[in-house]
Amino acid sequence: MSPPNYYDSYPPLFRPNTTALNGPDPNNLHTPDPEPNPDPLPVIDLECLTRDNERPKLAQACQDWGIFRLVNHGVPATLLAQLHGHAKRIFSLGFESKQAQTCAPVAYFWGTPALTPAGRVIEREKGPTCPPTNVKWFEGFNVLMNKLSDLHVEDPLLDSFRLLLDEYGRHQTRLATTIFEAMAKELSLSQEQSECYLCPSSGLMRVYRYLRWPEADQGSWGIDAHTDSSVLSILNHPEVGGFQVQKDDEWLDVEPIPSTLVVILGDMMQAISSDKYKSAKHRVKANKHVERISIGYFVFPDKDGVIRSPKYKPFTYADFRAQIQQDLKTIGYKVGGLHHFKLHQPT
Ligand SMILES: O=C(O)CCC(=O)C(=O)O
Numbered sequence: 001m002s003p004p005n006y007y008d009s010y011p012p013l014f015r016p017n018t019t020a021l022n023g024p025d026p027n028n029l030h031t032p033d034p035e036p037n038p039d040p041l042p043v044i045d046l047e048c049l050t051r052d053n054e055r056p057k058l059a060q061a062c063q064d065w066g067i068f069r070l071v072n073h074g075v076p077a078t079l080l081a082q083l084h085g086h087a088k089r090i091f092s093l094g095f096e097s098k099q100a101q102t103c104a105p106v107a108y109f110w111g112t113p114a115l116t117p118a119g120r121v122i123e124r125e126k127g128p129t130c131p132p133t134n135v136k137w138f139e140g141f142n143v144l145m146n147k148l149s150d151l152h153v154e155d156p157l158l159d160s161f162r163l164l165l166d167e168y169g170r171h172q173t174r175l176a177t178t179i180f181e182a183m184a185k186e187l188s189l190s191q192e193q194s195e196c197y198l199c200p201s202s203g204l205m206r207v208y209r210y211l212r213w214p215e216a217d218q219g220s221w222g223i224d225a226h227t228d229s230s231v232l233s234i235l236n237h238p239e240v241g242g243f244q245v246q247k248d249d250e251w252l253d254v255e256p257i258p259s260t261l262v263v264i265l266g267d268m269m270q271a272i273s274s275d276k277y278k279s280a281k282h283r284v285k286a287n288k289h290v291e292r293i294s295i296g297y298f299v300f301p302d303k304d305g306v307i308r309s310p311k312y313k314p315f316t317y318a319d320f321r322a323q324i325q326q327d328l329k330t331i332g333y334k335v336g337g338l339h340h341f342k343l344h345q346p347t
């Protein structure tokens with residue numbers, strides 16, 4: 001079901017010049033590395049998190065890294081493989097048909113990660129001092145998980161993708177809840193705080209395809225360095241590397257290991273933990289040779305629940321979101337965001 005010319009699946013701005021047009025299908029260029037190099041990321045076994053003596057390992061990973069690899073997570077390998085297979089097939093549909101066939105609660109986007117939760121692009125305010133928007137070489141689908149069952153699609157491929165996403169989303173909710181409960185125990189949060197700080201119905205998914213970018217070089221980013229606004233993000237990137245995390249001012253490659261998931265702590269988790277845990281700064285390298293597919297799940301606090309911490313003014317996630325949307329409109333990118341709410345800001 002690919003369009004006659006593979007690059008018709010790319011947004012027009014990203015189509016390579018005519019000499020490359022009859023080149024091979026980029027999806028067939030990549031052979032996954034059977035034994036990826038190990039990276040130094042801490043590894044957390046989900047099954048161990050219920051045990052009191054195992055949780056300190058989680059707390060340590062959250063303090064030192066703000067990111068860890070999750071094993072024994074119980075998401076079937078067949079589900080992960082099917083999800084990726086479907087994502088590849090859907091991305092290879094023509095650009096116009098992806099635009100036309102997508103409807104709420106799924107939104108098709110390309111060129112920018114600055115989106116509202118529903119997947120609408122946050123436009124940069126135009127002004128004489130604003131440099132042009134920094135276009136990113138990717139496209140994706142933004143999916144509001146709690147509305148997915150309302151979606152009715154005729155196309156069998158899209159319908160089976162919807163079912164797979166739904167099943168995957170249920171696993172993500174289970175994982176986020178289990179991990180957050182263990183963190184809440186370590187942080188001695190009350191039941192009431194835990195309920196307001198993790199709102200499973202806020203979960204959203206982003207399925208990305210980073211496109212081949214002929215001019216990509218060492219300094220080209222598919223996504224620039226940022227922290228996530230979420231409480232927790234769970235990333236699945238099984239085949240192609242490029243994801244990097246910052247640790248002690250150094251950027252480290254996070255290897256794509258198919259059977260594992262990568263859990264990233266977001267800004268909200270940092271605030272909830274009064275800065276004991278940190279939100280990990282990460283980015284994705286652009287690639288001129290291969291496309292990269294990743295699936296991210298993001299979960300947030302209840303939007304009106306007040307986050308209270310000795311380090312921050314009381315604020316809600318709705319306040320935080322409004323602030324970063326304002327930053328995106330005026331300066332064009334997300335600059336952390338927590339500093340807006342921090343008490344005793346350094347001078
Ligand atoms: O695609 C990836 O691997 C990471 C995406 C990401 O960092 C984000 O959506 O916030």
Ligand SMILES: [Fe+2]
Nearest residue numbers: 226227228282
């Ligand atoms: Fe991110």
